[in-house]
Amino acid sequence: MSSPASQIGERLRVWDLPLRLFHWILVIAIAIAFLSSEEDSGLNDWHVLSGWVAATLLIFRLVWGFVGGEHSRFANFLNFSGIRHHLRGFVQGKVEPTVGHNPLGAIAVILLLLLVAVTIWSGAFLGEAGEDLHEVVAWTLLALVAVHVLAVVFTSLLSRENLVRAMIDGTKPKQRHPLAMDARRPGPMAFLLGAAAVTGALYAIHIYDPDAFTLRTAESFEHRSGGQMTASEITKAED
Numbered sequence: 001m002s003s004p005a006s007q008i009g010e011r012l013r014v015w016d017l018p019l020r021l022f023h024w025i026l027v028i029a030i031a032i033a034f035l036s037s038e039e040d041s042g043l044n045d046w047h048v049l050s051g052w053v054a055a056t057l058l059i060f061r062l063v064w065g066f067v068g069g070e071h072s073r074f075a076n077f078l079n080f081s082g083i084r085h086h087l088r089g090f091v092q093g094k095v096e097p098t099v100g101h102n103p104l105g106a107i108a109v110i111l112l113l114l115l116v117a118v119t120i121w122s123g124a125f126l127g128e129a130g131e132d133l134h135e136v137v138a139w140t141l142l143a144l145v146a147v148h149v150l151a152v153v154f155t156s157l158l159s160r161e162n163l164v165r166a167m168i169d170g171t172k173p174k175q176r177h178p179l180a181m182d183a184r185r186p187g188p189m190a191f192l193l194g195a196a197a198v199t200g201a202l203y204a205i206h207i208y209d210p211d212a213f214t215l216r217t218a219e220s221f222e223h224r225s226g227g228q229m230t231a232s233e234i235t236k237a238e239d
Contacts, residue, residue: 016069
């Protein structure tokens with residue numbers, strides 16, 4: 001084992017590429033969804049599409065949480081026994097660096113996934129009856145995203161680790177984790193199952209909403225008990 005001094009400049013492999021792609025594409029999808037939510041928004045036509053992209057990503061993440069790389073798996077970070085110690089350190093400004101998700105980060109991951117799921121469900125399946133719920137949950141999601149970003153910034157400063165960079169290049173400084181080993185990579189079967197999850201999600205979404213990945217106004221997408229009109233049907237009806 002190399003000494004801490006010899007580890008200066010060395011990087012520890014932590015986050016696998018599929019997880020990082022999931023993270024940043026979801027960031028973009030959520031941002032577009034919020035920016036396109038108003039009827040008079042120039043991005044309004046992207047609202048439904050961004051929601052379905054987020055739904056596809058969510059399905060992928062659920063599968064990847066069981067088959068992905070070492071620190072992508074739920075079993076690796078769903079351990080909240082250290083939450084009190086971590087919170088105490090956070091308040092005292094003495095956050096210890098963690099290789100994967102820290103206890104607060106683990107809670108944030110679960111809450112964010114749940115809120116994304118409820119936001120998609122209320123927007124895609126409840127129609128006009130769920131508009132109020134959709135809006136409340138969406139704003140709650142936005143608030144949690146803001147808290148998460150602030151927590152990442154403060155944790156980066158307190159632990160002296162650039163967590164944003166880690167989620168970009170997948171690595172952390174080896175010197176900060178001298179006893180840690182590179183994370184186990186996802187195997188071929190993991191990639192196969194991840195691809196199957198994405199393919200299955202896209203197919204199911206297309207069956208439910210044939211115009212899911214076309215640009216259209218959010219108002220043209222409605223799902224009531226009587227059924228959902230496609231974009232072509234709406235155009236015919238307007239004519």
